[in-house]
Amino acid sequence: MILIEDLSLAHGGTPILRDINLTIDRGGIVALVGPNGAGKSSLLSLIARLRPLQTGRVVIDDLPVTTTPGRELARRMAILRQDGVFAGRLTVRELVSLGRFPHSQGRSTPQDRARVEEALAQFGVADLAERFLETLSGGQRQRALVAMTFCQGTDYLLLDEPLNNLDMFHARHLMQSLRRMADEEDRTAIIVLHDINQAAAYADRIIAMRDGRVVADGTPQDVLTPDTLAEIFGYRMQVTQIGGKPLVLHHL
Amino acid sequence: MHKRRLVLLAVLAVVSVAAFLTLGLRGNLAFVLQIRAVKLLALVQVAVSVALSTVLFQTVTANRILTPSIMGLDALYLFGQALLVFLLGGLGYAAIGGGWKFAAEVLIMIALAAVLLRPLLTARLDMSLLLLTGVTIGLLFRSLSQLLFRLLDPNAFAVVQAASFANFNALRADLTIIGSVVTFAAAALCWHLRHRLDVVALGREAAIGLGIDWSRTAALLLLVVALLVAVSTALVGPVAFFGLLVAALAERILGTRRHAVLLPAAALVAIILLVGGQAIFQHLLGSASTLGVVIEFAGGIAFLLLLYLGSRT
Incomplete structure (x- = not known):
């Protein structure tokens, strides 16, 4: 809590x-x-x-x-910030492995390595694992960062x-x-x-x-009503329901 | 792959050391070797302290083109030295023992670094501002030292002037023992912290997220950097770009910034350049005084290359 x-x-x-x-x-x-x-x-x-x-x-x-x-x-608790800027050459696998640091303090066990591989696969960066972060696109780098955050477990x-x-x-x-x-x-x-x-x-x-x-x-359901949305964002928007979930037509 | 390249660097370093000790041996072997061994110890220690201080400083600032000397740390040290000579007079300065002198200079420098640099690290300025601040701090303290020089009498001036230029020939043997202890302790600490340094290199916020006590760690690293800069500056004088050259080369050769590999690699590259270069200049070319110039020249070019390559990505 x-x-x-x-x-x-x-x-x-x-x-x-x-x-x-x-x-x-x-x-x-x-x-x-x-x-x-x-x-x-x-x-x-x-x-x-x-x-x-x-x-x-x-x-x-x-x-x-x-x-x-x-x-x-x-x-x-793990945090992923908006602006992760990294100096130096770091491969995706090295970055994701650092997510295990709070547990391993750098001496990674086979379990740690398994968690890293799992996270790499889960966020689709396994085939980028040996690439340097600076050579990735913004979206690929974001996925690597997400994988690192998940990996912290x-x-x-x-x-x-x-x-x-x-x-x-x-x-x-x-x-x-x-x-x-x-x-x-x-x-x-x-x-x-x-x-x-x-x-x-x-x-x-x-x-x-x-x-x-x-x-x-x-x-x-409680929050996404036209009145509450207008209070939050300052303009009225339509809300419909699809598959039992609210859908906000905020762009219209 | 990393291991093989590290071994290769180690072999080259050993070859440099052997060349330094054995090239052009003449006369009383025991005597010459003893002199060369003391000098070798001093050179190795300067190489290691410059390499480690640069890598640590780059890690804690999360910036690959900063070095302690670009941020004016050696200017701080030289200012401390000039201040001591000014306060004690040339004779008084010469009268206190090497160890006490060094301790006093280091204390002045650490105090200045703590006041001037720590706020910069915790406030997280952007890089151009950080560089500008460093250059300004360096300029300020160089100018202040110049001012003190003008106020000194000529004899006292001669004492400080000898210490203000990089000189790989006139090594101060009296400081080699203290320097070795400091450098060895710092190297052991770096090795102990090698995994933590990888996390620190991610920058303040990511490091805190991974459980690093940032303000304590940054302060500790800055203290170690200040000590190492003091050691190398005390022994040979200021070297501006040598550290940068060494750190950049090590990173290029190894292709990683993991500190378990990068720290020893940078130290080995520094030993190869300094000891090997000194061996060539001193024993083969017979014009020893220019090694400092050559190393600074190569380092300056490396700095420009890094700026150029960095601006493209």
């Missing part, structure tokens, strides 16, 4: 997050949606301790993020716009992989998504943010 209490963040006097209180249970997919600058990425990086907390508390499975050793947290995955650069095939595949992980292994994914229909189809819970506040929180 992830517990977020009274979380606020300001950057140079400008408030970015205001009084966020959330409880995220274990198991399932939680989608964070909202317009640009709503504070979604900031919230994710505070949960993942990438930034120091200013006020409030974040607790992962009874472990406060500020005082728990980094290695302990890295075995429970944590109960919680925080993904910041993981569908960036992915084509439809791979975007769908990633969402299905997350769904399977949530259903079969009771793991939890918290994803920042811009494609609201991906959230509608795969998420168990949608948390909508605007101006640093949580403005809606509930199942896709």
Whole structure:
């Protein structure tokens, strides 16, 4: 369970997050949606301790993020950021292997290597395994990064716009992989998504943010109504139902 | 593949060392060999400390074209030296023992590095800003040293001037023992941290996500870099591009940045270039004083090539 209490963040006097209180249970997919600058990425990086907390508390499975050793947290929580920039020559396999670092500390066991091969195959980068990251396209690199994050094998995955650069095939595949992980292994994914229909189809819970506040929180059926959507994004859009899931016609 | 290339580098390094020790031997063998062995120890230690400090610095800044000297670390060291001479006077400076002198210079340098460079690493400036800051810091401290030089009397000036240019002939033997201890300890620490360094190279956020205590690790690595730069600068003076040349060559030859391979490879390449080059210049060409120039020339070209290749990708 992830517990977020009274979380606020300001950057140079400008408030970015205001009084966020959330409880995220274990198991399932939680989608964070909202317009640009709503504070979604900031919230994710505070949960993942990438930034120091200013006020409030974040607790992962009874472990406060500020005082728990980094290695302990890295075995429970993995984060994929939007802008992974890597210096130096690193092959895809080397990158994905680093996902096992919290467990192996660099001395990888046969199980670690098996997990790496599994992740490489799962995200379709096995045939790119010996290529250097700098020679890959944006989408291929994104898949390598996703594979590394999965490979960390944590109960919680925080993904910041993981569908960036992915084509439809791979975007769908990633969402299905997350769904399977949530259903079969009771793991939890918290994803920042811009494609609201991906959230509608795969998420168990949608948390909508605007101006640093949580403005809606509930199942896709609850949140994805014309009124709530207008409150979040600032314009009205049609919502229909297909196969029992809401479909938002946001582009019309 | 990596193993075979590492072995090849090791063989070349051994050949360089043998050449340095045996080329043009004349006169009392025991005496000459003893002198050469001391000099060899100093050269190897400079090579290893420059190679390790550069690789560590590139790793912690997640940047392949930075070196400690581009960021002005050796300028900091030389400023500390000039400051000591200025405060104690030429005689006073000459009177304190080599070990204490070195310790004082290193302390001044670490204090300056902690104040000036740590904020840069934690704030994550973009690369052009980082380079600019480094060049400015280097310029500032070189100018401050120049100012101190002007205020010194000529005798004291002669004392610092001798230390301000890279010179692979006038090695300071008194510091070789201290330097060896520092370099050996740093090398052992690097080897111990080799897997963690691979993660650190991913950059701050990815490293934290994988469980690295970033601020502590970055501070520790910066401290080690400062110590290594102090050791090599104290022994031979500042070398601007040698580290860059060595790190780039090692990465090219091995085709990886995994530290378990890269660290020993960079150290071996540095030994080959420095000891082998010195052997050729000193014993075959008889014009030893130019090795520094040649190495800086090659290193400068490597720097430009990296900038050129980097800008294309």
